[in-house]
Amino acid sequence: MKAAVMEKVGAPLSIRDVAIMEPGPREVLVRTAAVGLCHSDLHMIHGIYPLPLPAVLGHEVSGVVEAVGSEVAGLKAGDHVVGCLSVYCGHCPVCASGHQVLCQNPEVKQPAGKADRLRLAGNPLSQVFNLSGFAEQILVHENTLVRIRQDMPLDRAALLGCAVITGTGAVFHSAKVQPGSSVVVVGCGGVGLSAINGAAIAGAARIIAVDMLPAKLELARKFGATDVVNAGAGDAVAQVLSLTGGGVDFAFECIGLKQTVEQCYAMLGPAGTATVIGLFRPDAKIELPAIDFLREKRIQGSLMGSNRLSVDIPRLVELYMQGKLLLDDLISQRISLDEINEGFIAMQSGNVARCVVTFPRVGGL
Known part of the structure; x- marks a missing residue:
């Protein structure tokens, strides 16, 4: 072969x-x-x-x-x-x-x-x-x-095995996003767009997409973003805090950079949760202000969307067939x-x- x-x-x-x-x-x-x-x-x-x-x-x-x-x-x-x-x-x-x-x-x-x-x-x-x-x-x-199911197009099905199960799973399983909540997603590649899509399916009321490329931000709107922030046009944290009046309930880092993890944590409101999805260099470290833990802000990792493989992929297929994914x-x-x-x-x-x-x-x- x-x-x-x-x-x-x-x-x-x-x-x-x-x-x-x-x-x-x-x-x-x-x-x-x-x-x-x-x-x-x-x-x-x-x-x-x-x-x-x-x-x-x-x-x-x-x-x-x-x-x-x-x-x-x-x-x-x-x-x-x-x-x-x-x-x-x-x-x-x-x-x-x-x-x-x-x-x-x-x-x-x-x-x-x-x-x-x-x-x-x-x-x-x-x-x-x-x-x-x-x-x-x-x-x-x-x-x-x-x-x-055999009527699921296989070229689209392939995406379920990594980008989609990682992004949606981080929303559904790792963070457990609730209907009506506010969400920010930093990085609008395949995983980030899937997280945005997942947040929309989960019923988030406010979904803010952050990226440096205007084309990706426009695509993020199609996937369910209610607001977009161009990180190349100013302080992304300040823009998110201004849009939300003090921070979001859930933040998702989908790039794998020290700076963007720290930004995600800074974008949280009180009792907010930051979920790190991006893949880092093995020697990477992050720094967070300790005082923010007194506001009950949390940070956690998510591997492959905390998935339950045999259950999640058929469910994602059904969401696609229904036009939601x-x-x-x-x-x-x-x-x-x-x-x-x-x-x-x-x-x-x-x-x-x-x-x-x-x-x-x-x-x-």
């Missing part, structure tokens, strides 16, 4: 012929339909998060099941599925406590370079995030996948696997919400 292989930090990905193994007892072979380009992939390409090379990136993926292992019970050939990096075992103490998204059981979540599922010229390739979606096929543990508008470009490097260049320009690699030979797009 063809795959986009990362062979060197900072270099373009190479389209190579890659061998994929047969499914083991609890593994599933999937023909890839679509895979989104995510900033997490870009961080790895730039070497911010080191990994054994060569490797195949890509984790925001959908496809059609081709074959299942001998112990797989919930999936069969022909099923349409969405893959997600928050694979879980279901029986460790973390899973048993209701936090499946935090599962680190090596039975299902193997570090890059440990799983022997892909080979290049006879040598092992690193499977990244237990998925490696930048390829015509993926071989994964069954708990990586969720079956979806705006996946059509989230896709800025559809490209082929051969154009993946151009897609990452477009991502770095800041002018796209989500760029999706599609494999037209797979039905359901």
Whole structure:
């Protein structure tokens, strides 16, 4: 099969012929339909998060099941599925406590370079995030996948596995946004727009979008923002405090920068909650004014929207089919696997919400 292989930090990905193994007892072979380009992939390409090379990136993926292992019970050939990096075992103490998204059981979540599922010229390739979606096929543990209804377009379904479940889940699960509340979302990429969309679905009365690009702010209005703040045109904190008369109930940081986390915390009103979604450099630190804790302001993290994978993705599919989840508008470009490097260049320009690699030979797009 063809795959986009990362062979060197900072270099373009190479389209190579890659061998994929047969499914083991609890593994599933999937023909890839679509895979989104995510900033997490870009961080790895730039070497911010080191990994054994060569490797195949890509984790925001959908496809059609081709074959299942001998112990797989919930999936069969022909099923349409969405893959997600928050694979879980279901029986460790973390899973048993209701936090499946935090599962680190090596039975299902193997570090890059440990799983022997892909080979290049006879040598092992690193499977990244237990998925490696930048390829015509993926071989994964069954708990990586969720079956979806077959009338759901697979190019849009792919976005559910990362950007959308992360943004909406942070709203629904991590922060538990209430109807009538006020929200600010800092960063209007794929995750931020999904958080805005989620806040609108949750019934937030005031949703303020903050970004430096006017085109993204206009898109944010389509996703449900009631107000927009151009952070490049003045003090974003002061603008939000002025709009709200003292701060918001919920703030969401969707970039992964020290400055924007601190700004989100400063945008809160009394008893407000800031939820950090963005992916940081490993050595990043933040500073907060301690006196604000006496106003019962809170800050928390959110991994992949604190998701419950097998429950959340079918629900998000239903919200899309009802016209409430705006996946059509989230896709800025559809490209082929051969154009993946151009897609990452477009991502770095800041002018796209989500760029999706599609494999037209797979039905359901």
